[in-house]
Amino acid sequence: MATTILITGASKGIGRACAFALGRQGYTLALNARSLEGLTHLQHDLHQQFGTESMVYPADLATPEGRNRLCLAWNPLPEAAVLNVGNFATGALLDNDQGLLPQLQSNFFAAESIALSLIRTWKSKGIPGKIVFINSIASKEFRAEAPAYSLSKSLLRQWVQALQKEVVPLGIQLCQIHPSATHTASWDGLEVDPAQLLKPEDVAAAVVHVLQAAKGLWHSEWVMRPGNADYF
């Protein structure tokens, strides 16, 4: 059977581009998003275009229940994952009655809990899996207009760096990709010049490159920007 790769947030934007890029390569895909309808459309499109085998796992990874549901579903067990779920929010910390929690739920815990569940399972079975985290340039360069987003992505970046030290001896590889502004629905309604944004397919190509890197070649962080961009 082909290697199975989990993609979270797979039905739109960067996740969808990853699903097409990896489906084209012949992988079996485990696809997550909240909407079952979005996932079944994606499953159908992938099968039609590339004959891709896939399973769908509707679950809201911004909730503990959704995360638990996905982690109970490791059959077949993915040998690699693209942890992509994340939501962008602007607004001052002082004006935000809910505090950091909503951004932490979707931008940190959605990746943290799935990564830990996979790694613990891989460790018990001796599987040298790979995880690509879709982080953001905002994890490295603080964005005052989106402070909660920046802080949650920055926590993810440092957490992955810490975890990396623990999993290297297990042969498990973690890589973070930090795209700058990428032309997805996240930018709907905002005035941006698409020529100054990355394409989701650019990020997906980087994901394929990392997952297919030669044995012994490890990527840990990859910053991606279009040559002429001022946005993030």
Ligand SMILES: NC(=O)c1ccc[n+]([C@@H]2O[C@H](COP(=O)([O-])OP(=O)(O)OC[C@H]3O[C@@H](n4cnc5c(N)ncnc54)[C@H](OP(=O)(O)O)[C@@H]3O)[C@@H](O)[C@H]2O)c1
């Ligand atoms: N676009 C950018 O400019 C940009 C730049 C840097 C980094 N990023 C990062 O790239 C990642 C993807 O962003 P994007 O712009 O591609 O997003 P997008 O176009 O809005 O797509 C988001 C995908 O995730 C799913 N999703 C959203 N919340 C979810 C949740 N709580 N649980 C499960 N699935 C969920 C959505 O489907 P459902 O609605 O059906 O759940 C959809 O498939 C994020 O981590 C983001 O921070 C984006």
